[in-house]
Amino acid sequence: MKKNTSQSYSAIQLFWLTALRVLIGWHFLYEGLVKLVNPNWSSVGYLVDSRGFMQQFFEWLAARPGTLQVVDFANIWGLILIGAGLLLGFLTKPALWAATVMLGFYYLSHPPFVGLNYNLPTEGSYLIVNKVLIELVAVVVLMVFPASRRIGLDRLIHKSK
Amino acid sequence: MDENKNNNKITRRDIIKGLATVPVAGAFAWSWFSKRGHENVLKKALQEEIQLSGNNPVLDREVPDDKRIRLGIIGTGGRGRSILKGAGFLQPEIIDTYLEGAAKNNTDTRYREFQEQDDLNVVVNGVCDIYDINAKRGISACANIKKEGSDSQQTEGPKRYKTYKELLAANDIDAVIIATPDHWHGTMTIEAARSGKHVYCEKPMTWTVPETYEVVKAVRDNGIVFQLGHQLRQTEAYFRAKEAISKNILGKVSLVEVTTNRNDPTGAWVYPIDKEAGRHNIDWEQFIGPAPAHPFSLERFFRWRCWWDYSTGLSGDLFTHEYDAMNQILDLGIPYSAMSSGGIYFYKDGRTVPDVLQQSFEFPDKDLTLLYSASLSSNLNRGRRIMGHDAYMEVGGNLKIFVDSGSTKYRSKIDNGLIDPSLPLYSFTPGMKQVDAITSATEQYFAGRGLMYTYRGGKRVDTTHLHLKDWLDCIRGGGEPSCNVERGFEEAITAHMGTISYLENRKVYWDQEKQLIV
CATH class of the missing domain: 3.40.50.720 (NAD(P)-binding Rossmann-like Domain)
Incomplete structure (x- = not known):
């Protein structure tokens, strides 16, 4: 397969790819920081509200204080680090991979499938596709169209190697 | 394109493009601090009003x-x-x-x-x-x-x-x-x-x-x-409720509403009868004791709460929970008067105690009415509400305080947008430190539904154990x-006043001086 390099993007393509990355980074960073500064935040409510074929796994995570602490910590710092990375274009490739995994978990814990009802209120109406899935696909698009070596700190890292 | 991949020298262009999104990070930081600042102002406004420790x-x-x-x-x-x-x-x-x-x-x-x-x-x-x-x-x-x-x-x-x-x-x-x-x-x-x-x-x-x-x-x-x-x-929310009252967060309280809402046979005291039970393994005479004589009856033995012969009915059995909670939170004491009405409207199973009951107790020295409403055939959860001029409180395992839109005390803060009467001024859920109007909608939702576990020092505790x-x-x-026995005396007399009013179909009074129900 021919490897697509970022060399061939037009200025406008580059602008919108970067904008998409920065906005997703902003979203992750804010979600992480909000959880960090709230002493009461815990993923327990979200986990126990899980439905679908992975419900048992998420409830298992919530049921024991040890795993719950790990989940909370990984959530907070995962979101912050991924967010900062995408915002600045720093270590973008691993950040995008990590974002895909996290969004995958969010989607699978609350899949909007037919017949599944949640206590957690949603801000829209969804059938199979929800905003988490769309954000996940957007992250994959960024992986397939890498641009951080053109705009972002990765350019400097790459250059100095 | 002028960029040369093989040229490892970092040019000015590289630096500009490499740092191109840093201003966005600056915008993020600015937005973050301004939002936090705004929330802190609101939080401070709330904290001036309310600080409850909830120590048991x-x-x-x-x-x-x-x-x-x-x-x-x-x-x-x-x-x-x-x-x-x-x-x-x-x-x-x-x-x-x-x-x-x-x-x-x-x-x-x-x-x-x-x-x-x-x-x-x-x-x-x-x-x-x-x-x-x-x-x-x-x-x-x-x-x-x-x-x-x-x-x-x-x-x-x-x-x-x-x-x-x-x-x-x-x-x-x-x-x-x-x-x-x-x-x-x-x-x-x-x-x-x-x-x-x-x-x-x-x-x-x-x-x-x-x-x-x-x-x-x-x-x-x-x-x-x-x-x-x-x-x-021993419920933690009650300690917080009591503190809120002593700090006058609700303003003058003139009406308290408590309820019983049940809708299943067990809730209505129609308990299962053991198959093994019979005359041979139950000492019926000792069961009867001070009650009127009655031939042996498994139904009466297992479902004794349904008959005045052994029971105190809704007033003694379930209202006392509500009364004692309010006596703990509001130091009510014995009411001046009691008025009850109700009937056996759903469970036509031979019981003598009512399954629907309304009671109103007057406390003129405290300027308040305690209203009790019970149904054994509806689960509609009406909760416990303490209504003050400035705020009202809902107490259960959780505690929520809402400012009243007509409040005098909080007027200026409502007008300045510092307090929103549609959001709880204070909300407590066991296991969470504090939830208030600033807490995210998701958390408020979980807290309100009691979906968070009740932890105390990391573990759930049974109130009977603490008692x-x-x-x-x-x-x-x-x-x-x-x-103690003084609280018990207040509880029993209040419940008896409610029962006497129901049975005699009249308003009954407590003669404080003679310590008699009249």
């Missing part, structure tokens, strides 16, 4: 528990066995089901919670139940001192007494738990006090008005420690338990 004195109390207290229990039916569980005694078969549950489902923490319950350093030396099967169940629980399932080794267990009088005469018993039907509470408490035994008695304190005075006298004269079984007194601890602490170290 029972939890904080340090009493040396080196002295083992020897208990006896009279009545080991459903409620009696729940109290035994709070004291650390559970039948091995029940533990088996907990273990099975935990093996199937990780979220089933009943076994772990029971194991983590503090040791109260008590032993049960005597069990009395007039129904052989319940006596056996009680003994089996008390014998299980290892707190394990049926494959572990059991001790011999406590002695079974056929009559409560024999149990009260035993020398190896310091204190008794009374969990019998209502018609025996007063009589047994009086005799236990006269035998010098400390008493933990289930609510309501008495079945008749005259014995209410005698219970108080017997407890005082014999200097025993008496605790009435309103275990909800027993309160009683045992006072036996060991002196002092008065939270629901």
Whole structure:
């Protein structure tokens, strides 16, 4: 397969790819920081509200204080680090991979499938596709169209190697 | 493109493009701090109004528990066995089901919670139940001192007494738990006090008005420690509610609404009848005791709450929970008057006590009315509401305080947008430190639904266990338990006033001077 390099993007393509990355980074960073500064935040409510074929796994995570602490910590710092990375274009490739995994978990814990009802209120109406899935696909698009070596700190890292 | 991949020298262009999104990070930081600043202003405005610690004195109390207290229990039916569980005694078969549950489902923490319950350093030396099967169940629980399932080794267990009088005469018993039907509470408490035994008695304190005075006298004269079984007194939300009242957060309170909302046979006291039960294993004469004579009836034995002959009806059985909660939070005391109405509207099963009941109690010295409304045929949860001029409060396992849109005290803050009456000014959910109007919508939602677990120091705690601890602490170290005989007197008299009003279809009054219901 021919490897697509970022060399061939037009200025406008580059602008919108970067904008998409920065906005997703902003979203992750804010979600992480909000959880960090709230002493009461815990993923327990979200986990126990899980439905679908992975419900048992998420409830298992919530049921024991040890795993719950790990989940909370990984959530907070995962979101912050991924967010900062995408915002600045720093270590973008691993950040995008990590974002895909996290969004995958969010989607699978609350899949909007037919017949599944949640206590957690949603801000829209969804059938199979929800905003988490769309954000996940957007992250994959960024992986397939890498641009951080053109705009972002990765350019400097790459250059100095 | 002028960029040369092989040229490793970082140019000015590289730096500009490499740092191109840094200004966005700056914009993020600026937005973050301005939002936080705004929230802090709101939070400060709320915190000026409200700071509740919710400390439960029972939890904080340090009493040396080196002295083992020897208990006896009279009545080991459903409620009696729940109290035994709070004291650390559970039948091995029940533990088996907990273990099975935990093996199937990780979220089933009943076994772990029971194991983590503090040791109260008590032993049960005597069990009395007039129904052989319940006596056996009680003994089996008390014998299980290892707190394990049926494959572990059991001790011999406590002695079974056929009559409560024999149990009260035993020398190896310091204190008794009374969990019998209502018609025996007063009589047994009086005799236990006269035998010098400390008493933990289930609510309501008495079945008749005259014995209410005698219970108080017997407890005082014999200097025993008496605790009435309103275990909800240990609910953390109630301590916070009481603090909120003492800090005048609600303003002048003139109406309090409490309710009972049930809609299933068990809730309406139509309990299952054991197949093994019969004339041969129930001491019917002892069951009747002070009640009117009646031929043997399994229905009356198992569903005694349905008949005035043994029960105190909705007023004594369920209103007392509500009254005691409000007496704890608002220091109500005995009302000036009571008015009741209701009827047997749903359960036409031969019962004599009503299944729908409305009661209103007036407290003119406190300028407030306490309204109670009960239905045994609707689950619509109407909650408990304390309504003040400036704010109202909903109390259950959780606590929520909302500012009233017509408040005088909070007027300027409402007008300045610092307080939004549609969001809780304060909300407490056990296990969470604090939730208020600033907390995210998702968390508020979870808190409101009680979906967060009740943790105290990292573990769930049974209120009955704490209520027993309160009683045992006072036996060991002196002092008065939270629901002592004075609170019990107020509870019983108030409930009796409500019942008399219903039965005699008139308004009844409390003569404070003569200490009489008139």
